[in-house]
Amino acid sequence: MQDAHADGTASETETVCPLCAVGCHLARGDGAGRARGVPGPANPNGRLCAKGANAFEAVEDDDRLTQPLVREDGDLVETTWESALDRATDGFEDVLDSHGPEALAFLGAPHCSNEENYLLQKLARTLGTNTVDNRARLCHDNAADALEARFGHPASTLGLPDLEASDLVIVVGANPAVQQPVAFNAFVRGSDGALVHIDPRANETTRAADDHLAPRPGTDALLLQCVAATLVADGDYDADFVAERTTGFEAYRESLAALDVERAAAATDVPVADVRRLAERIADADGVAVIAGTGVEADDGATVEALLDVLCLTGNVDREGAGFALFRGLNNEQGATDVGCRPDRLPGHASLADPDARERVEAVWGVEVPTEPGLNETEALGVFGEEVHGALVVGENPAVAKRDADWTAERLDSLSTLVVVDVYETETTEHADVVLPAAVGLEKSGTVTNLDRRVQALAAVADPPGNARTDFETLCALGQRLVGDGFDYTDPSEARAELRRVSPLHANVEVGEQWDYTGFDTPDGRAAFSPADVDVEVDDGDALALVVGSRAGGFGAADVSADENLHLNPADADARGLSDGDAVRVSTDGASVETTLTVEDGVREGVAYLHADVADPLVRAGAATVDVEAAGE
8 A cells, every 4th residue: 555645545554534425534543433634635634524533433333243144043143254155145046046137136335445336236247137236326316317417427527626716616405514524624615715505594504605595495496597597698608618518508598588587586585686696606706616415406406407507508617616516425425336336337437338338348357248227226125025036235224215114124024135244233134134244444445436536545444343354355255156257356456457447437547536527528528408497386385395404424423413403494483383492293194203393594484404314204205395283283
């Protein structure tokens, strides 16, 4: 391992924080569970957030799995690695013999390294199925799909330093001051550029903003279309960029011409003067950058499409200080997608239908790759026991999918073979036939890719407890048993070298570098506008729109400081006869939670805000709106 830090590599005592996608560098500190920050690309001042400072708590956690387990007479009992691997192999081979490879699902793995994710998808495909996925990818599927379709890759177009160079940063559906505080403080808060926050609730990011726009839930895209229509009407767009780098502009302009900006702004509940001020800020800025989080996912991608249109309209892509930053949550969420841990793409985001990509992969692997896209995790879970009869789950917990808990448990129990590789006992291990104890990120080598596409080296700065092993070792062992040749790697560097042979995206990227996002990697090399949907429809019903505060982090990163209260605007509380501190029930069809009410002006009218940990039963029930009443009524 190289002995450097600021270029993204790590020494034997320094590694990358395993808790979120920012990718800060750290080393073991002096206190129990403590880490100390080391200057790196994402934390140039060497600082860590509160969670990162406690990153080693998971290493020292007595509740971790330390021995392989197999189910005997209904109970999980300890066994040897050989026995557990044999049991897993026999179970998967029975499924293959009885139902064929499409009856297997491979679910992971945003906490796993690039090399581990690469092995997971290789194992699935060499066995004959493309049903391989990682749940975290689905957290940003609308944004990632839009970026891939419009610009060529499902990733941030800019690097974190570009945010510092931007004249204007627009944060939409995210709270990076809390979720990614090190990156926010290093590259946004201290910069000379302006900050605009678009969110229905004022929060820690709002406090640092120059302007806060709180549109009615469900109208973010309409608000941005108002901004775009204002820019076009005033001639404040980059005509050269539009002509040379985009397609579909005339149809887009015609659709915006049909938008009555004043009426639409009224529908968003944002004053038209604020719409014009944002348009003027964008027009006057030399570089405009967007930071987007999971809050942009709620409208099937319309908000992301509108944001990309504004960036293309003003030429704010593919240049310094400009672009779209997708602030992912988990530490290797980007890398898992990049290396092919998804059901519809090969490593490097290559299409399954691309004959050159298939030939390249098949020449290295020595097997034919299945051509039909597989099921994503949500789809696979829905057919457990029907079309899917065996699953390998690596660092994932599908038992807490956004579905009814009893239904999910029934689906897991319907599998004939369920093998789980994890650090802790989870809701999913309760249904497993085999449980294999895993190492955490601080106990493994390899690489991860952070939220701005930088490939960084991991170093094992601690040892796994008991007989726990890295996911890399476990996947190699399963691959050797199930496939044979092609899984006899001695260490992750060999898998990385193979990845570079099958993925042009990774071929010329050294550890410490970002993979390239220059230009638009689309069939014609241009970004396409799409006509804007300018229908103005507003639901003025009594139900409140549920807005969920997101989690960030991973193993050992429980958000103990998370606000568990329901937050309502004073007008909404008054309308329901409620007061600050009241016990309340928040409900939707099929689910409810009880909590305490906080009344605050920072939440706009019509919104019920809950942290994700509290809102989970409502989210599982598919709630978009909720009713609120005093508990006990």
